[in-house]
Amino acid sequence: MAAAAGGHAGAAAEARFISSAKGKGLFATKNIRKGETVFVERPVVSSQFLWNALYNYRACDHCLRALETAEENAQRLLGKSSLVLPHPEQCSTRKDLHQQCPRCQVTYCSAECRQAALEQYHQVLCLGPSRDDPTHPLNKLQEAWRNMHYPPETSSIMLMARMVATIKQAKDKEWWIKAFSQFCSKTANEEEEIVHKLLGDKFKGQLELLRLLFTEALYDEYLSRWFTPEGFRSLFALVGTNGQGIGTR
Numbered sequence: 001m002a003a004a005a006g007g008h009a010g011a012a013a014e015a016r017f018i019s020s021a022k023g024k025g026l027f028a029t030k031n032i033r034k035g036e037t038v039f040v041e042r043p044v045v046s047s048q049f050l051w052n053a054l055y056n057y058r059a060c061d062h063c064l065r066a067l068e069t070a071e072e073n074a075q076r077l078l079g080k081s082s083l084v085l086p087h088p089e090q091c092s093t094r095k096d097l098h099q100q101c102p103r104c105q106v107t108y109c110s111a112e113c114r115q116a117a118l119e120q121y122h123q124v125l126c127l128g129p130s131r132d133d134p135t136h137p138l139n140k141l142q143e144a145w146r147n148m149h150y151p152p153e154t155s156s157i158m159l160m161a162r163m164v165a166t167i168k169q170a171k172d173k174e175w176w177i178k179a180f181s182q183f184c185s186k187t188a189n190e191e192e193e194i195v196h197k198l199l200g201d202k203f204k205g206q207l208e209l210l211r212l213l214f215t216e217a218l219y220d221e222y223l224s225r226w227f228t229p230e231g232f233r234s235l236f237a238l239v240g241t242n243g244q245g246i247g248t249r
């Protein structure tokens with residue numbers, strides 16, 4: 001999202017607002033050569049797919065960079081622990097830089113990511129010793145999501161949790177609310193279609209269950225409108241389409 005991160009200097013494209021119906025689009029600012037990086041942007045929030053995490057695909061909890069080496073990745077995916085990949089020096093995974101949250105043990109690719117997560121949302125979302133407690137509201141929410149949305153996953157409910165947590169932690173809450181709301185530009189009908197697509201035929205009941213669990217885990221008076229049925233549906237539709245600037249992997 002441009003307001004938070006923006007393209008890097010010399011980027012060959014920039015995000016521009018097109019219309020409230022279309023949202024933003026990417027426009028070339030010069031001729032682009034083959035192989036050239038077109039655009040780089042840091043997501044406002046990102047979150048790993050929950051099934052991927054459950055299946056032990058280890059990624060930085062903040063930037064989603066892989067924590068396993070290319071060889072470990074190939075071994076895990078092929079179920080072959082004896083597999084050896086040539087040229088290990090080409091692998092960019094730097095295990096010596098990895099860091100954990102001392103309270104809940106989620107892992108980051110670097111001290112920078114651990115600090116960035118802590119400053120933006122992790123104080124609210126850190127499960128501490130309750131990490132594996134199935135009765136913790138955040139774990140109940142994730143379990144419900146996994147049971148409604150089997151792989152291949154296209155989104156994660158934890159994106160919404162990170163958005164709420166970001167605002168809970170922020171000093172300038174209005175700035176963040178404005179930043180997130182610029183992604184919400186859909187009509188009620190469009191939102192309902194997205195929710196239907198994501199959750200299947202029983203989507204109304206499923207969405208209401210998610211809203212109740214989400215409220216139990218994260219309710220905040222300042223953000224009360226996000227927890228109403230309409231507000232929650234808008235937020236969910238935004239996350240369901242992986243709005244620009246918001247990412248999953």
Ligand SMILES: [Zn+2]
Pocket residue numbers: 060061062063064065108109110113
């Ligand atoms: Zn990272």
Ligand SMILES: [Zn+2]
Pocket residue numbers: 101102103104105106122125126127128
């Ligand atoms: Zn933690």
